[in-house]
Amino acid sequence: MKLLVKGGRLIDPAAGRDGAFDVLIEDGRVAKVGRDLPANDAAIFEVPRGALVVPGLIDMHVHLREPGQEHKETIATGTASAVAGGFTAVACMPNTDPINDHAGITQFILKKAAEAGLARVYPIGAVSLGSRGEQLAELGEQRTAGCVAFSDDGRPVATALLMRRALEYAGMLKAVIIDHCEDPSLKGDGVAHEGYRAAALGLRGIPGAAESLMVERDISLAELTGARVHVAHMSARQSLRAVRAGKARGVQVTCEVAPHHFTLTDDALAEPVQYDTNVKMNPPLREAADRDAMLEGLADGSIDAIATDHAPHHADEKMVEFDRAPFGIVGLETAVPIVFDRLIHTGRITLTRMIELLSVNPARILGIPGGTLTEGQLGDVTILAPDMATTISAGALRSRSKNTPYDGWQFRGGVAATIVGGRVVYQHPQ
Amino acid sequence: MSTHTADRTPDTAPAVDAPAVRLRSRHLLGIEGLTPAEITLILDTSEAMKEVGKRAIKKVPALRGRTVVNLFFEPSTRTRTSFEIAEKRLSADTLSIATATSSVTKGESLLDTVRNLEAMSPDMIVMRHASSGAPHLLARTCHSAIINAGDGMHEHPTQALLDAFTIREHKGRLAGLKIAIVGDLLHSRVLRSNLILLKTMGADLWVCGPATLFPPAIEQFEVHATTSVDEAVEGADVVMMLRIQNERMHGHFIPSVREYFALFGMTPARLRRASPEVILMHPGPMNRGVEIDSEVADGPYSVILEQVSNGVAVRMAVLYLLAGREADLSEVS
Numbered sequence: 001m002k003l004l005v006k007g008g009r010l011i012d013p014a015a016g017r018d019g020a021f022d023v024l025i026e027d028g029r030v031a032k033v034g035r036d037l038p039a040n041d042a043a044i045f046e047v048p049r050g051a052l053v054v055p056g057l058i059d060m061h062v063h064l065r066e067p068g069q070e071h072k073e074t075i076a077t078g079t080a081s082a083v084a085g086g087f088t089a090v091a092c093m094p095n096t097d098p099i100n101d102h103a104g105i106t107q108f109i110l111k112k113a114a115e116a117g118l119a120r121v122y123p124i125g126a127v128s129l130g131s132r133g134e135q136l137a138e139l140g141e142q143r144t145a146g147c148v149a150f151s152d153d154g155r156p157v158a159t160a161l162l163m164r165r166a167l168e169y170a171g172m173l174k175a176v177i178i179d180h181c182e183d184p185s186l187k188g189d190g191v192a193h194e195g196y197r198a199a200a201l202g203l204r205g206i207p208g209a210a211e212s213l214m215v216e217r218d219i220s221l222a223e224l225t226g227a228r229v230h231v232a233h234m235s236a237r238q239s240l241r242a243v244r245a246g247k248a249r250g251v252q253v254t255c256e257v258a259p260h261h262f263t264l265t266d267d268a269l270a271e272p273v274q275y276d277t278n279v280k281m282n283p284p285l286r287e288a289a290d291r292d293a294m295l296e297g298l299a300d301g302s303i304d305a306i307a308t309d310h311a312p313h314h315a316d317e318k319m320v321e322f323d324r325a326p327f328g329i330v331g332l333e334t335a336v337p338i339v340f341d342r343l344i345h346t347g348r349i350t351l352t353r354m355i356e357l358l359s360v361n362p363a364r365i366l367g368i369p370g371g372t373l374t375e376g377q378l379g380d381v382t383i384l385a386p387d388m389a390t391t392i393s394a395g396a397l398r399s400r401s402k403n404t405p406y407d408g409w410q411f412r413g414g415v416a417a418t419i420v421g422g423r424v425v426y427q428h429p430q
Numbered sequence: 431m432s433t434h435t436a437d438r439t440p441d442t443a444p445a446v447d448a449p450a451v452r453l454r455s456r457h458l459l460g461i462e463g464l465t466p467a468e469i470t471l472i473l474d475t476s477e478a479m480k481e482v483g484k485r486a487i488k489k490v491p492a493l494r495g496r497t498v499v500n501l502f503f504e505p506s507t508r509t510r511t512s513f514e515i516a517e518k519r520l521s522a523d524t525l526s527i528a529t530a531t532s533s534v535t536k537g538e539s540l541l542d543t544v545r546n547l548e549a550m551s552p553d554m555i556v557m558r559h560a561s562s563g564a565p566h567l568l569a570r571t572c573h574s575a576i577i578n579a580g581d582g583m584h585e586h587p588t589q590a591l592l593d594a595f596t597i598r599e600h601k602g603r604l605a606g607l608k609i610a611i612v613g614d615l616l617h618s619r620v621l622r623s624n625l626i627l628l629k630t631m632g633a634d635l636w637v638c639g640p641a642t643l644f645p646p647a648i649e650q651f652e653v654h655a656t657t658s659v660d661e662a663v664e665g666a667d668v669v670m671m672l673r674i675q676n677e678r679m680h681g682h683f684i685p686s687v688r689e690y691f692a693l694f695g696m697t698p699a700r701l702r703r704a705s706p707e708v709i710l711m712h713p714g715p716m717n718r719g720v721e722i723d724s725e726v727a728d729g730p731y732s733v734i735l736e737q738v739s740n741g742v743a744v745r746m747a748v749l750y751l752l753a754g755r756e757a758d759l760s761e762v763s
Contacts, residue, residue, distance in 0.1 A: 202585070
């Protein structure tokens with residue numbers, strides 16, 4: 001099976017390419033990149049005028065909910081959502097039910113992903129059994145089964161000792177530890193960013209320091225062990241400061257930020273809808289200074305990746321009192337429009353940087369294929385439409401859950417098509 | 431004739447600076463959003479309602495045929511009783527449901543509970559709930575008029591209104607008074623409602639408590655904040671005490687109730703720094719010997735029981751106005 005992706009502007013930062021190139025994909029892999037390639041016997045995908053051809057986007061932080069919480073999302077619906085959002089690959093967090101702390105569950109996830117046949121799925125295994133923070137999970141067995149990284153996401157790796165051992169052990173396996181950084185005692189039963197908004201609304205707060213304390217711990221331990229640590233869904237300006245300092249002295253620390261943390265602030269708690277549970281996530285929406293720090297970090301290179309923390313929840317679970325609602329929002333189908341609208345069209349980052357954040361760096365951090373379109377690489381391509389007028393409609397999302405704060409929002413930019421292994425798995429209806 | 435007021439919209443509201451003759455919202459979710467004219471309307475209406483309570487036959491037909499449900503998800507004696515009496519004095523048909531949050535946890539969601547109640551066509555729901563914003567959720571999704579009788583750490587609007595009414599009775603005004611609020615500021619819904627109301631009405635507001643019990647970003651609330659009781663009370667026209675829950679030492683907020691009383695308790699000596707005409711208030715329930723000395727609570731400056739009496743009149747006024755009645759009190763007088 002051959003596919004010629006013809007026309008458009010190819011941006012492949014890892015290969016140093018930016019220009020009018022065609023991409024020929026053969027048997028799932030890039031066979032040739034060049035100008036005006038002949039189709040011969042290949043099917044032709046005509047890239048729409050003005051569209052960009054980029055290495056398949058990779059979301060390194062999603063929750064697919066299967067096994068165990070299929071009312072929120074399944075691997076099939078989650079990967080349908082991914083490809084509709086332009087992502088050819090996702091890395092899924094282990095906080096399913098049961099927790100993915102065992103090779104058998106990893107194999108189940110991979111089998112389901114293969115059946116769905118949409119985006120590639122890279123499981124992230126639990127660091128500790130049941131993510132309880134008591135005993136290391138069998139990281140080696142999980143790695144062999146297909147886990148690309150380890151995390152107790154939803155909660156931090158519980159103790160400094162466990163984190164130290166996990167870093168050392170995962171380092172041996174050439175896998176990164178992704179930490180949900182949060183000091184549990186400072187978080188307490190907090191439900192929103194600790195600041196004026198939460199105080200005025202009578203909501204218990206979670207200070208930025210709850211995150212940065214744990215970021216600092218992890219950086220110290222990465223320094224001690226020489227291993228790699230990745231900070232998940234960074235939200236606080238203090239955390240960014242800690243990451244910058246760590247990087248400056250050569251610690252192997254990377255970090256990601258979610259679109260909502262560089263778009264929204266805790267003002268969204270009060271308007272347009274007071275106590276809207278679709279703006280409840282963990283880490284919480286923080287104040288303007290934090291949001292602005294994230295924007296700076298994206299621009300100056302101290303933030304390595306944009307990851308959505310796609311966290312589907314059923315409407316029944318969200319239609320409750322604010323402090324009883326689960327944390328999280330869906331993100332796969334809103335990320336690209338937000339990045340275009342808020343980062344590209346505002347001139348904050350370049351297209352090259354955008355592709356680094358959404359493809360090159362996630363592949364590098366996880367040590368997975370992709371992130372570039374040179375010969376022999378995966379034939380995973382995203383076709384981006386920088387000027388597409390996108391209106392987010394919660395009801396129209398492919399995800400099984402509709403918990404987005406962006407319902408009705410209009411953005412400039414979108415996804416024209418998504419190609420995985422030379423197969424067009426998503427095409428925008430227009 | 432339909433008794434629902436659901437069709438009333440804010441479009442019919444008078445201009446903000448004109449004297450209000452009715453409330454713009456059909457709910458009372460909080461003090462936030464009320465204009466000075468609306469607050470004044472409620473307080474003025476409360477005066478007429480207070481007169482009803484002094485009669486031999488303490489009953490007027492204003493809410494005859496209307497059904498009011500008191501839905502209390504948190505224990506309450508004072509507030510629930512006060513609402514019930516207010517409803518009965520207005521001739522509403524009332525019932526009270528006290529539900530421990532835990533039993534709701536096991537089964538029905540809040541929305542389902544209320545939808546079931548609404549299937550029986552009540553006109554108003556008075557709700558107390560441990561979650562901040564719970565009444566706002568109902569107001570977005572339900573038909574009845576919602577009255578917030580206390581939501582989590584957020585607001586307790588009828589308490590602030592009865593406090594303002596009591597202050598106004600004694601001082602004749604709210605604007606320009608030095609009002610000191612002392613105690614657990616962080617967890618108090620009474621504080622939040624009072625802050626908004628008293629600021630809206632132009633009072634000079636001071637808040638005081640231990641640093642651990644300040645709301646975050648207190649400076650953005652635009653009040654004088656101090657950890658010195660003496661500074662807060664100095665020359666105050668009104669001193670309002672807030673309850674300290676005995677279990678607060680568990681979150682490391684205070685070392686002990688003993689130390690709390692030593693540092694922040696309202697004693698006769700501390701109260702002497704206030705204006706000679708000071709009134710001393712407490713929303714209840716009081717912890718004697720923790721935030722307040724009995725000599726102060728039962729002393730000559732205390733208006734604590736007046737607050738309770740006034741609560742009935744203020745709640746009558748709120749119910750009356752939310753039922754769609756204009757400030758024409760012919761049915762009351």
